[in-house]
Amino acid sequence: MSTLPTWTIILIVLMLASYFVGVSYIGKRGAPYSKTMAGFATARGKVSPWLVGASFAATFASANLYLGLPGLAYQYGISVLWYTLGSFGTAWLGLLLFAKTFWKYQKEKGGVSTLPEWLGKRYNSKTLQILVSILLLFNIYYIVGQNVGLATIFETIIGIPYEWGVVAGVMITIIYIGLGGAFAQIITDAFQGILMSVTSVLIIVSLFWTIGGGFQVFDRMFDQLAAIHPALVSTFSAEGPYDSVPTVLAIQFLMISFVLMPHLLNKILAIETEKELRPFVISSGVHLFFISYLPVFGGFAARILVPGLTEADQALPAYLIEAFPPFIVALMIVGVISAVLSSTDSLYLSITSSIGNDIYLPLVQKTRTKASTINHDHRAVTIAKFSLLLIGATSLYLSINRPESLAMLIQFSFSAIISGVFGPVLLGYFWRKGNQTGAIVSVLTGSLSYLAFTQFNLLPNLYIALFVSSALGFVSMIGASYLSTAAGTKVKVFGKHSA
Template identity: 60%
Template structure:
């Protein structure tokens, strides 16, 4: 034990206070931008594209990659590496393929700030926009995963009971978002990307003194894992979700489509000029590589060094406080907390913006005849800010019931969203006969089937469930598209495309 725990606690608390002060300062500078709905959501054009790229990567990497997936690696061994490989490789390739098209379409529609709005414009359908904004509420479970991650850190590092840890976690998250807004989010997420990268690199560097073996450090790690259980070093794990070639391919399919998550696509919409996409995509790839592929190895090392943890999700916090001097451990713990906050703020912003922008602003004029556009805009921002607290309390309530695996719960939430929106977004680019009826049916089919498959154990593997639900969603959309696309529709699409 290298760490004196009361000194560690106070070091972490003081670093956090300085860090929050810095965010408050940035937030004050950005306040002028967040008075309108578009400014609240994207802070468009005010931030360097290199920083937006780092911010994209920091938002991508949440409690799932910093706590949850290392926890899976602790439990199941090297077959989990297929997941993090996809997080860098397949997701980056996906970003490179989709970024330009999504951005061009977004520009064509004028100022849009959210994915439901994008879909609403592409398919000329308010109903679709409202439907997808409701689907994004699945992100509440994603937020729950972040709360659980924070509570696990507080429990492992400071000894705060889990129940109080979740309350503290939600409180600091809400305060953090209240201090900033989107402008602060872009700047601070970029800074957090750097902090997270340093934390990730330190984890791997520390293997030289915790695992040993000099340059053969990974050979040493492999040997010691195999000594515990040979299944821990297999390519395809007998236990755990990575237990067949099909499942591993389905993981890659999931991670390829993951960049279509609304809170990530919003980042692309904040790029101002087309030539800015080049530095943005390159910086996103470089930062994503460092912060998504290294942390998981810490979970493997923790299995060798601390084989008797009560919760696999505690692998990384335990490894950090046992392997580093107090001051460095405190900085790394703050690095992990910032990894969680940088995703949570984007998730909250995505959910609340959708409620304000795509739900309230679309539906309110139906009930309040004669409301002026200015009034509507002001009320939408108010609703979005109120939704922030409601979503926080809702996620807190769900967090009290601790999940077995943080990672599996987070993956459930985003798979449910992706199963629904994958077909409408991708067919929306490539296919002239993609109609609004097809898109609405595809959203309902994909998400509902995913929930049915996983909740009733129709398909036990969560990755295969997502793959087959998406497949059904594509099939429904194509069949309905063929039946409902008529001459008038094709003309409309052509008119929009030119």
């Protein structure tokens, strides 16, 4: 579908090759920090908090905000803005609420490397730690969404067949994560976040010459969308995912709770001192604003300028080709690719770190003896890196058949996790009577009910299903905690932790 000159495609390929060399070098630089499980998973204290904040925003964005949301905007119009509202406003509010308390608790416990370990220590339960780490395997579908987004770019812009685009994306990511762990992931994501912010601003600026109308450009854009179809400028999309007030409220709940996703909370674990939390949060908010709000307008403009696309997820790349000279398109396409890779590497790191840290280490703690000469921490890192190949191969297999909607696949995957961890994490902050029995019941109730709602079409709207299942997990934790205490179950009740 690409209409770019051959020389521009060659330039993009050369830039991507240079990018691959660069991230591989960063991965090599991070190797000394990745010899322990804590270093591989968090690189705590090794990266500036300003860069960690940019990395957080880039990881938050993913192919969903840079390809999936513009694709939905292309299909359903301005109702998609309800999602972008949550992507910055309520999501950053969630970070403000959760970051300090989450960081302080792990500091009190001598440092943790993953969310499952945080929950395991909070509720004194290795079973819970292992259970949540298994739940994180749903992130494989999130990775599939990123693979699809990257392959869509390669196919749309460069003309590389979809299948080869999937292979290229998987190989690039697992190589530098395997080399440098969290250090490589945070550094590369930080620069990707900066590039994505610049690209997002350029998308908005371009509307002044593609849509026109001067300072009335947005009015003119919405008038043209209305001329195509009145539904495109409706507050709610009757035929789409943003169809009612309850759905919009559920989306805001999704965004504030999305901060609880393990691959995002791990960024907080990279902060060494409490003083560094402020620049981290400020940097996260600034980059979230640009990355979350602006790319979706490329989807609106594409509906006007490039009607009739066969795949809605091609909307933003198609718009860039229409809006900019080929050389600038080349630079911006690398920015869009950065959006995809920035989440993919975090997801790989989150899953594989959890396999080593939260499945292997808790299991061997019951069997190892003081006289053992095995360095289990070193072995956990080896297992994590080996599992990187396994997870990469699994995501490659699942990505070959393109899903119908990139955004919906991604939202299904992270909603299954959020619905399970929402109760234990939130109540772990504010409720001193929560115990391990309640936490385990909550994880099972929340995640299993979400699967039941979606797979049996009981609540077909993914956002409503997330809200209801998370609420069930929340309530079930309170009930199970009280019942187990009343029944005489031996539990360890933790003190209250304030932000």
